[in-house]
Amino acid sequence: MEMSPPPAIIAFAQAETVQEAPVEPTPIKVDLSKYIPDRAISVTMIVTVTPPTGAAYIYAPGYENQGTLFKGPKSIDEVRLDGPFVFVKLYGGATSFDIQYTNYRQP
Numbered sequence: 775m776e777m778s779p780p781p782a783i784i785a786f787a788q789a790e791t792v793q794e795a796p797v798e799p800t801p802i803k804v805d806l807s808k809y810i811p812d813r814a815i816s817v818t819m820i821v822t823v824t825p826p827t828g829a830a831y832i833y834a835p836g837y838e839n840q841g842t843l844f845k846g847p848k849s850i851d852e853v854r855l856d857g858p859f860v861f862v863k864l865y866g867g868a869t870s871f872d873i874q875y876t877n878y879r880q881p
Contacts, residue, residue: 801861804832804873814855814878821873822848828868832860850876 810817823830826847833841834856842853846868853860855878862871 799863799865801863804860804862805858806855806860806875807858809875810855810858810878811880812858813880815881816852816854816879817875818850818852818877819844819873819875820848820850821871822846823864823868824870824872825867828864828866830868830871831863831865834860844871 806814806817819832821830821832821844823844823846828846830844830846831841832844832853833839834854836856837854838861840854842851844851846866864871
């Protein structure tokens with residue numbers, strides 16, 4: 775009778791991968807007081823995002839959940855205001871943005 779060695783037992787250890795929550799971009803404060811009157815309640819703007827595959831989310835302080843998303847390379851939309859500042863968060867690999875103000879509304 776021929777004896778063969780027992781089969782080798784090989785265990786593969788799976789590396790534990792911990793999914794980290796995406797890092798929220800740091801808001802960039804933009805002063806509108808040079809371009810828009812203090813009493814304005816909204817502003818229409820053209821936003822150019824670099825690189826063109828990125829996006830910029832713009833909102834007024836206190837209205838973080840009611841902002842406007844501007845997708846690159848260039849888009850136009852209205853942003854609600856509550857004072858002379860807005861905040862910009864860059865997403866999708868965006869590294870910079872440019873804002874042109876076209877119109878505003880007052881009460």
